[in-house]
Amino acid sequence: MAETPQGQGQETLSNLLQESRSFPPPADLAADANVQADAYDAASADRLRFWEDQARRLQWEQPWSNVLDWNPPFAEWFTGGKLNAAVNCVDRHVDAGRGERVAFHWEGEPGDTRTITYADLKDMVCQAANALTELGVGKGDRVAIYMPMIPETVVAMLACARVGAVHMVVFGGFSVDALGTRLDDSEAKLVVTADGGYRRGKPSSLKPAVDDAVRDRPAVENVLVVRRTGQDVEWNEGRDVWWHDIVDRQSAEHAAEAHDSEHPLYIMYTSGTTAKPKGILHTTGGYLTQVSYTHWAVFDLKPETDVFWTAADIGWVTGHSYIVYGPLSNGATSVMYEGTPDTPHKGRFWEIVQKYGVTIAYMAPTAIRTFMKWGEEYPAQFDLSSLRVLGSVGEPINPEAYMWYRTHIGGGRTPIVDTWWQTETGAIMVTPMPGITHGKPGAAMQPIPGVVADVVDESGESVPRGQGGFIVIREPWPSMLRGIWGDPERYKKTYWSRFEGLYFPGDGAKRDEDGDLWLLGRVDDVMLVSGHNISTTEVESALVAHPNVAEAAVTGASDPVTGQAIVAFVILRSEAGDGGSGLVKELREHVAAHLGPIAKPRQILVVPELPKTRSGKIMRRLLKDVAENRELGDVSTLTDAQSIQTLQEAFQESGKSDE
Ligand code: 6R9
Numbered sequence: 001m002a003e004t005p006q007g008q009g010q011e012t013l014s015n016l017l018q019e020s021r022s023f024p025p026p027a028d029l030a031a032d033a034n035v036q037a038d039a040y041d042a043a044s045a046d047r048l049r050f051w052e053d054q055a056r057r058l059q060w061e062q063p064w065s066n067v068l069d070w071n072p073p074f075a076e077w078f079t080g081g082k083l084n085a086a087v088n089c090v091d092r093h094v095d096a097g098r099g100e101r102v103a104f105h106w107e108g109e110p111g112d113t114r115t116i117t118y119a120d121l122k123d124m125v126c127q128a129a130n131a132l133t134e135l136g137v138g139k140g141d142r143v144a145i146y147m148p149m150i151p152e153t154v155v156a157m158l159a160c161a162r163v164g165a166v167h168m169v170v171f172g173g174f175s176v177d178a179l180g181t182r183l184d185d186s187e188a189k190l191v192v193t194a195d196g197g198y199r200r201g202k203p204s205s206l207k208p209a210v211d212d213a214v215r216d217r218p219a220v221e222n223v224l225v226v227r228r229t230g231q232d233v234e235w236n237e238g239r240d241v242w243w244h245d246i247v248d249r250q251s252a253e254h255a256a257e258a259h260d261s262e263h264p265l266y267i268m269y270t271s272g273t274t275a276k277p278k279g280i281l282h283t284t285g286g287y288l289t290q291v292s293y294t295h296w297a298v299f300d301l302k303p304e305t306d307v308f309w310t311a312a313d314i315g316w317v318t319g320h321s322y323i324v325y326g327p328l329s330n331g332a333t334s335v336m337y338e339g340t341p342d343t344p345h346k347g348r349f350w351e352i353v354q355k356y357g358v359t360i361a362y363m364a365p366t367a368i369r370t371f372m373k374w375g376e377e378y379p380a381q382f383d384l385s386s387l388r389v390l391g392s393v394g395e396p397i398n399p400e401a402y403m404w405y406r407t408h409i410g411g412g413r414t415p416i417v418d419t420w421w422q423t424e425t426g427a428i429m430v431t432p433m434p435g436i437t438h439g440k441p442g443a444a445m446q447p448i449p450g451v452v453a454d455v456v457d458e459s460g461e462s463v464p465r466g467q468g469g470f471i472v473i474r475e476p477w478p479s480m481l482r483g484i485w486g487d488p489e490r491y492k493k494t495y496w497s498r499f500e501g502l503y504f505p506g507d508g509a510k511r512d513e514d515g516d517l518w519l520l521g522r523v524d525d526v527m528l529v530s531g532h533n534i535s536t537t538e539v540e541s542a543l544v545a546h547p548n549v550a551e552a553a554v555t556g557a558s559d560p561v562t563g564q565a566i567v568a569f570v571i572l573r574s575e576a577g578d579g580g581s582g583l584v585k586e587l588r589e590h591v592a593a594h595l596g597p598i599a600k601p602r603q604i605l606v607v608p609e610l611p612k613t614r615s616g617k618i619m620r621r622l623l624k625d626v627a628e629n630r631e632l633g634d635v636s637t638l639t640d641a642q643s644i645q646t647l648q649e650a651f652q653e654s655g656k657s658d659e
Helices: 027-031 038-045 047-055 085-098 118-134 151-163 176-186 207-215 285-298 317-329 348-356 365-374 399-409 488-496 536-544 583-595 620-627 641-654
Strands: 066-071 074-079 102-107 113-117 142-146 166-169 190-194 196-199 202-205 222-226 240-242 264-270 278-283 307-310 333-337 360-363 389-393 416-419 453-456 467-473 507-511 517-522 527-529 532-534 549-559 563-572 603-606
Touching: 038 047, 047 066, 047 285, 074 285, 085 118, 085 151, 085 285, 085 317, 102 118, 102 151, 102 348, 113 118, 118 151, 142 151, 142 176, 151 166, 151 190, 151 264, 151 317, 166 176, 176 207, 176 264, 176 278, 190 207, 202 207, 207 222, 264 317, 278 285, 285 317, 307 317, 307 348, 317 333, 333 348, 365 399, 365 549, 365 563, 389 399, 399 416, 399 536, 453 507, 467 517, 517 536, 527 549, 527 563, 532 536, 536 549, 536 563, 536 583, 549 620, 563 583, 563 620, 583 603, 603 641, 620 641
Parallel strands: 102 333, 142 166, 142 190, 166 264, 190 222, 222 240, 307 333, 307 360, 360 389, 389 416, 563 603
Antiparallel strands: 066 074, 102 113, 196 202, 264 278, 453 467, 467 507, 507 517, 527 532, 549 563
16 A cells, blocks of 8 residues: 555546557457457346356356355355366367367477377376376365476466366476475475476576475475476485376376366465465366456457467466466467577567467567567567467556557557456456457556446545546456465455455556546555655656657655655667666656656666566565665565666665756
């Protein structure tokens, strides 16, 4: 929550940025779109019935008796129903005669490839499920997955789902400590890992971190290890098991039990700000219903012809919902890529799009801004004409990044779906629909059919058009978190206590004159400058709108005169060189011209890197520590802990003012 000194803030959240560009859906896409405007009417006429209709897209072994049991803030969806998530993702496509369809075109970073059909995937998942049973892992047990982006990661998740074990995927880049606290909290009995994976052109080991984390954790009975890189590994006899030793010799037959709709499917930890990570719990029927529906509706998926690619890590909720459960439940063909976008060259993503004929691509604004920084000559070398829908997720997309994405990747034709959601919401909540909604650069537009979102002020009243406030969700939705693992009180306090009866995601938002929604980042990041609540997003977007700037991060630092002052860190586009001496002054004026003098940054520092999490979110709280000359807080979920130190030194050297 933003600290708003009483009586000082004149508005909940300022609305400074004016953006008037708007793109209608392409006519051919609109005519043939999976979802038409009547979906919104159907859902608002009878929301529960709408979700029942979507649940019927899945295969249930036993139908539900009740759509929703709602004991605020605890929801149960499709109670009495039974289904198996793995069967929905794999077996039913094979049973329907689609076993030869490719589930994954997998591309390893060194250039090795694997083509995995639905029939292959079914065999692999059944074998892995049998191996889990042999290792004594059964229904309700927790399994940690600490893996590179290889097919076995998907197989391990689905094998857990099949036997009813609860998977808990930890980013392969997280530290031993981060892995350890998650093992403790979830009480996992098995860890699935690999010797390593490929990142930035070389093998990057994983097993040693697991060895360290598991050493003093006897609750972990076995470590199941996939051989990916061939690196030497220390072997703990009796505890460690090679995947190829135990999985490959299993039968490819496995009779799957149907689980209750509310059976836990997975736990995914969000780091939050500082304290203990929160284990966000998702269950089976409601989660699968909404991820499957949104993947089909929001991306306009045509499973027979589309090639879908979420360029994100499976260790992020985006990977869970839109690499694994969404695409597979819809029988889609996906691309899965192991490595980094600049290995061995800065056109790798676009080479992959060309090679597999990707039609729908989904990625984070941080990646898009990185591509902007490198320059448009990289995508220009490849044929990207297969693309028909582009998606964005993870942070607000700055209007200029949106325009760059649309122009240089989408050839000026493709709609962009800017999808707002969270680990907690499980699936997309607010987004344009590519065949219905006009796209506005930087706006997530409207809640999907069946989701009731609003923007409210401090007292929980809806704000009128043209004003900013807090986004809230008014009614339960199928893929909502079912709680925080082992901590129902924290669940109530974190999400349901700010506004009576409303789910509070913690994000700021504004409603524009047309009634469309713009997400403005975490309210903890909002800056209070001379009595105005200013979102970091708007200032960052104004900076990115300058032709020399590729990426920007801003934070509020305490200031004797204005309460807080805006401090900005910017990365320049490659053609801008070092920007020259007048650039900082020019950028400050540029922001003032765009947003008004109130938003003019006190300081701007040009930097080579910004501190980011593995899912690409800028860690503004660390930048705040830097801007206020404090010791750095928790850096355990940072991609590159060195970069923040370099940045801190540069900041200290730059002195107090750029005047
Ligand atoms: C899916 C995911 C959730 C937070 C969320 C918000 C930010 C995500 C966004 C967006 C603006 C979008 N966020 N998508 N902000 N526009 N399209 O990112 O989950 O890692 O839990 O983060 O990300 O602040 O509250 P998660």
